[in-house]
Amino acid sequence: MRFSSPAVGRPRALVRTAAIAAAALLVAGPMATSAHAEPAPALPQELINAIQRDLKISPQDYLDRADLAQEVAAFATTAQRQFPQVFAGAWLNEVGKGVVALAQGNGLDSAREAAQDAGFEVRNVAKSEAVLRGEKNAFQRWLDEQPESVSKFVRGVVIDTVNNSIAVRADKSDLPLPGFVDPARVIVMAPPMAGEEADIQRAGEIAGTAGGPLAAGDGYASVAGRMSLRCSLGFNGSDSAGNTVNITAGHCNPNIPATGGANSPGVYELNGENLAGQLGSFQKSVLGNQDYSIVSINDDVRDRFANNLVRVPRANPIAVTGVATPVVGAPVCKSGSRTGFSCGVVNAVDQVVQVGERQLTQSFSANICALPGDSGGPIVTGTMALGISSASSVADYPICEIPNLIGLLTGNTPQLFAQPVSVVLSDNPGLRVRTN
Numbered sequence: 001m002r003f004s005s006p007a008v009g010r011p012r013a014l015v016r017t018a019a020i021a022a023a024a025l026l027v028a029g030p031m032a033t034s035a036h037a038e039p040a041p042a043l044p045q046e047l048i049n050a051i052q053r054d055l056k057i058s059p060q061d062y063l064d065r066a067d068l069a070q071e072v073a074a075f076a077t078t079a080q081r082q083f084p085q086v087f088a089g090a091w092l093n094e095v096g097k098g099v100v101a102l103a104q105g106n107g108l109d110s111a112r113e114a115a116q117d118a119g120f121e122v123r124n125v126a127k128s129e130a131v132l133r134g135e136k137n138a139f140q141r142w143l144d145e146q147p148e149s150v151s152k153f154v155r156g157v158v159i160d161t162v163n164n165s166i167a168v169r170a171d172k173s174d175l176p177l178p179g180f181v182d183p184a185r186v187i188v189m190a191p192p193m194a195g196e197e198a199d200i201q202r203a204g205e206i207a208g209t210a211g212g213p214l215a216a217g218d219g220y221a222s223v224a225g226r227m228s229l230r231c232s233l234g235f236n237g238s239d240s241a242g243n244t245v246n247i248t249a250g251h252c253n254p255n256i257p258a259t260g261g262a263n264s265p266g267v268y269e270l271n272g273e274n275l276a277g278q279l280g281s282f283q284k285s286v287l288g289n290q291d292y293s294i295v296s297i298n299d300d301v302r303d304r305f306a307n308n309l310v311r312v313p314r315a316n317p318i319a320v321t322g323v324a325t326p327v328v329g330a331p332v333c334k335s336g337s338r339t340g341f342s343c344g345v346v347n348a349v350d351q352v353v354q355v356g357e358r359q360l361t362q363s364f365s366a367n368i369c370a371l372p373g374d375s376g377g378p379i380v381t382g383t384m385a386l387g388i389s390s391a392s393s394v395a396d397y398p399i400c401e402i403p404n405l406i407g408l409l410t411g412n413t414p415q416l417f418a419q420p421v422s423v424v425l426s427d428n429p430g431l432r433v434r435t436n
Contacts, residue, residue, distance in 0.1 A: 044316035050341035055331055062331050065096040066382025069330035072098045075118050083111040088125045089161035092329030097121055103128040125164040132159045135166050135180050142178050150175060158351035160185055161328050215309035215317050216378035219337030221275055224255035224265035232337040232377030234388045236305045240430025244302040246295040247424060248376030249388055250287035259285045267295050289361040291390045291419045308434040310378045312340040319436045323421055324384035326364035332381045334389055336374025339400055344368040353417055355391050362423050369400035369414040379418050385433045387418035
């Protein structure tokens with residue numbers, strides 16, 4: 001097995017105790033229908049079904065677009081450094097083609113030539129990414145100075161790359177906002193709501209429940225005293241000392257202050273609705289600007305985590321081959337122990353979003369439904385690890401069919417907010433995601 005680092009550089013949280021807000025949908029709706037009809041042999045049927053149902057493209061196009069998105073990400077990283085005055089962002093459009101936005105300024109001709117030589121469409125825009133980032137920062141400074149009567153209704157801000165502006169999420173439309181905010185890019189969403197705890201019964205020793213591999217997307221319970229939460233395993237990996245770990249969500253830890261000590265909350269296998277054997281304990285949890293946990297796996301079960309698999313529980317898996325960077329327009333799929341595979345496209349990256357009483361500052365979002373119990377589970381693009389499910393705009397619904405139908409009728413599609421895996425690895429030198 002190999003391990004990988006990045007190739008390039010609430011309504012409600014998804015467990016039973018947290019919350020979230022929804023972000024601007026910058027790339028809306030399903031992708032254009034593909035001319036490819038052949039299934040991708042490397043993908044399990046459950047994922048193929050989700051790709052065809054949610055994205056309306058073939059599995060091969062899903063893989064091709066995911067690879068192209070990483071080429072876009074690599075170009076963007078170089079362009080930010082070489083053409084800072086004119087580079088204005090890059091994304092995949094609705095038919096899966098790479099687009100590079102360029103503003104007027106020094107280096108424009110060279111940047112245009114580089115983008116076209118790389119095979120990307122060039123779009124002329126008014127503002128560079130540096131200008132947009134300055135507007136985003138100015139908005140955050142403005143918000144810090146506002147009274148609570150204003151600030152409590154603002155849920156977040158993100159650079160809207162496709163529309164060459166910043167987008168603001170708010171609870172209502174009649175807020176006083178600075179002049180550089182386009183009123184058309186104020187996205188009105190319902191305020192976050194509190195979540196509820198999971199009620200998981202202890203089952204003691206249960207014969208025959210252990211032995212098989214445990215993969216990203218399988219369910220688990222986290223327990224601290226009488227508090228228990230139901231989540232989904234994230235990506236398997238190893239820490240800087242070579243110990244076996246699993247990377248899941250920070251808010252899946254029911255007692256973060258106790259993390260890493262003798263009373264660190266435990267992670268347990270589930271046997272139906274009951275607790276089975278302990279799998280490990282929380283080694284590190286971050287909940288605030290980020291949302292991730294690193295779970296230390298017990299020695300007696302570490303072989304069950306010695307895999308690079310993502311799956312719907314008890315179904316055939318997909319093998320993770322690397323770590324990816326979020327790109328607007330990239331096709332992505334999440335797996336969760338409650339709702340299985342669902343797919344969508346990334347519609348915002350590097351965004352600030354209010355989740356209950358905290359702010360995620362480097363999150364990305366996609367038009368995907370996820371429900372309580374899916375938290376901590378994996379998000380992939382192609383066969384690459386991309387993110388950890390953090391929070392959802394539709395966590396109050398009992399099934400995804402209801403918000404998905406509402407989204408089709410109103411355009412207000414479900415939003416899944418995620419912690420980028422690349423950021424977790426960057427913040428924890430030596431941490432690796434297991435790959436094949």
